[in-house]
Amino acid sequence: MTEATAAGRKVTTSDRIKDLILSDGLRPGDLLPTEGELCNRLGVSRSNVREAIRKLSTLDIVDVRHGHGTYVGEMSLDALVEALVFRGVLSPGDDLDPLRDVVDVRKALDHGMADQIVSALQGTSNPDLHALVDEMTALAADGKTFPQQDRAFHTGLLAQLGNSLVGQLVAAFWDVHTAVLPKLNVAVAADLEQTAKSHGLMLDAAESGDAEAFRDAITAHYEPIMRALEEN
Amino acid sequence: MTEATAAGRKVTTSDRIKDLILSDGLRPGDLLPTEGELCNRLGVSRSNVREAIRKLSTLDIVDVRHGHGTYVGEMSLDALVEALVFRGVLSPGDDLDPLRDVVDVRKALDHGMADQIVSALQGTSNPDLHALVDEMTALAADGKTFPQQDRAFHTGLLAQLGNSLVGQLVAAFWDVHTAVLPKLNVAVAADLEQTAKSHGLMLDAAESGDAEAFRDAITAHYEPIMRALEEN
Numbered sequence: 001m002t003e004a005t006a007a008g009r010k011v012t013t014s015d016r017i018k019d020l021i022l023s024d025g026l027r028p029g030d031l032l033p034t035e036g037e038l039c040n041r042l043g044v045s046r047s048n049v050r051e052a053i054r055k056l057s058t059l060d061i062v063d064v065r066h067g068h069g070t071y072v073g074e075m076s077l078d079a080l081v082e083a084l085v086f087r088g089v090l091s092p093g094d095d096l097d098p099l100r101d102v103v104d105v106r107k108a109l110d111h112g113m114a115d116q117i118v119s120a121l122q123g124t125s126n127p128d129l130h131a132l133v134d135e136m137t138a139l140a141a142d143g144k145t146f147p148q149q150d151r152a153f154h155t156g157l158l159a160q161l162g163n164s165l166v167g168q169l170v171a172a173f174w175d176v177h178t179a180v181l182p183k184l185n186v187a188v189a190a191d192l193e194q195t196a197k198s199h200g201l202m203l204d205a206a207e208s209g210d211a212e213a214f215r216d217a218i219t220a221h222y223e224p225i226m227r228a229l230e231e232n
Numbered sequence: 233m234t235e236a237t238a239a240g241r242k243v244t245t246s247d248r249i250k251d252l253i254l255s256d257g258l259r260p261g262d263l264l265p266t267e268g269e270l271c272n273r274l275g276v277s278r279s280n281v282r283e284a285i286r287k288l289s290t291l292d293i294v295d296v297r298h299g300h301g302t303y304v305g306e307m308s309l310d311a312l313v314e315a316l317v318f319r320g321v322l323s324p325g326d327d328l329d330p331l332r333d334v335v336d337v338r339k340a341l342d343h344g345m346a347d348q349i350v351s352a353l354q355g356t357s358n359p360d361l362h363a364l365v366d367e368m369t370a371l372a373a374d375g376k377t378f379p380q381q382d383r384a385f386h387t388g389l390l391a392q393l394g395n396s397l398v399g400q401l402v403a404a405f406w407d408v409h410t411a412v413l414p415k416l417n418v419a420v421a422a423d424l425e426q427t428a429k430s431h432g433l434m435l436d437a438a439e440s441g442d443a444e445a446f447r448d449a450i451t452a453h454y455e456p457i458m459r460a461l462e463e464n
Contacts, residue, residue: 018318021322022321022322027322028322051286054283054286054287055286055290058287058290058291058311059290059311059314059315059318060315061314061315061318072322075315075316075318075319075322077312077315079290079291079311079312079315080309080311080312080315082291082293083291083292083293083307083309083311083312084307084397086250086291086293086307087307089254090253090254090259090260090304090307098397100395101395101396101397101398102397104345104348104395104397104398105341105395105397105398105401107344108340108341108344108345108398109337109340109341109344110344111343111344112339112340112341112342112343112344112345113336113340113344116336163332163333163336163337164333165316165330165333165334165336165337166333166336166337166340169337
């Protein structure tokens, strides 16, 4: 039993529950020992175990299903999204820096993954992604926004990579972006048609293996929001 | 008082404490109302408030200083790091996918921010960063690792950008990377000298405004770890 973490801080009950998950070889979705068993095995009080389980539940390391038991969680990035959304809306007044930061990170991830996405999609055909582009284009023509399709497109593109972390991160920052945007008094000159169209250009470029056109389409994709942020 | 979040889920006491932080105009470091005052203002029980405060504390949205009070937190990414480190070590056996995912994200962020870093550093001189490169080079020559200097270099580069989110993210993934690495049975062919040297190449390229050389140096920087991950 480790007595200190790598960072040198005190080992908490939640650290010890994590060690127990590892040593018992449990996987996401597996049932954890009961509260009573955890108290016995770790030699700590019930209130200690409860507090640790609550913390691990906030981090989605465990999943408390009331009336059923506590399971190993999916380790989603929901906690990150919650913290970042709040950080985004906490800025004084109409300070847009947090939103700018999030858009910057989204852009950096898209650009940074560009070569891998183009390699993965070159020579493939992706009717589902094309259908999303068509939906976005039709909605934009009606002056309507298309957040669902937009999110599905970005996560769908990254799903080709087999890197679940980057897919979750991009989805997380997308969620922060869309949650923060309406809370700020930013008049988004939402150039819906350009945004819809640039998704199509990204997809066409990736399928035809043209990394440079793909990068240009990413830049075009972020132009409306970048412009709105600069004007405000 | 909102009755449902944008996502449509039930408004929790922790959501209402976040609303209160916003409506009271509190900022990181400001003191929150006492537990008793929160109970009164929100009309909920003390145990409700306590559980909510614990959750917000896990997310670093509040900071509980025992004996002093509860303050608005710094919204660090510590919770993200904890969840991702655990995800990284939870993989069955010697599965290196989670570490590969983290290295991929680090690389993507570095490449994605490259243009901005080169623009920010062009024509500047950065003695502190050069000193870190010298330290890394000296340690590598002695066959020693240099995690502290490495982390300080990467966060120092990004500190030039004025985007605190990307700096924190890069630091967070760096921490995940170094925490997960020793827990996996991966024989890292740690080409220390190449890693040390490529930091110097990155810095020289950025200061001379050469974006292409900067990108090449990023790729060289990740080569030893990428090779080790492929061989295992």
